[in-house]
Amino acid sequence: MNIGDVIFQLVFLILILGIFSGVFFLVRSLVTKQPSKSESIEQSLIELLIYLKRIRKSNLFPF
Structure with a gap:
């Protein structure tokens, strides 16, 4: 594996985790406004x- 492949996979892992955490906090903020x-x-x-x-x-x- 090249170092570029590792960096590419880490970037997309961070991106996917960011999307999931963003959706989580969005849903949580909508639920707590009730x-x-x-x-x-x-x-x-x-x-x-x-x-x-x-x-x-x-x-x-x-x-």
Whole structure:
């Protein structure tokens, strides 16, 4: 094997590893952007609890 062949194979090995790691980090960053849904649900539940407390204070619906 020539030294040029070894360098060629190393360059393409690094290129292939770079492509796989790029795809991995891209997918990981897309997956981690989903938690905004849970924050929205949490905010909705907080608003619901505030509404129920107002109803309870006004005695429209005694618990």
